[in-house]
Amino acid sequence: MSQPRHLRGDYLHFQPITTRWHDNDVYGHVNNVVYYGYFDSTVNAYLIERGGLDIHDGDVVGFVVSSACDYFASIAFPDRIEVGLRVGKLGNSSVQYELAVFKAGEEEACAAGRFVHVFVDRASNRPVPIPESLRQALAALVVQVPG
Known part of the structure; x- marks a missing residue:
């Protein structure tokens, strides 16, 4: 079964990340678990910068309830991605993010993943509607992907 192609033009926001020496594993490439850190950093930077998420004192936080990643080509330090x-x-209270890792300047992704945040009240850990400022920021990234 062939994997769908994930192309740069299919994504609406990009977060530059510099790989780090300790991202590499003994096989000489970025370890699979590190990709999840890249995904988390990308989403949270976007939510903080564009949606006004207050990670320290806000009433609402996002909990990851599902995640997955598919790998197509390796990356390694000192790649810029x-x-x-x-x-x-x-x-209403959840969002599914779709992410892809590209080497700088390349059109095809090296990996593609997804995860789901459920927004909850910080005090009770119960789901709540996504706050309007976050909803607007997230709505700007909604795409309809054929297939």
């Missing part, structure tokens, strides 16, 4: 971000589904 860009993580593409889009929103595949925007619900």
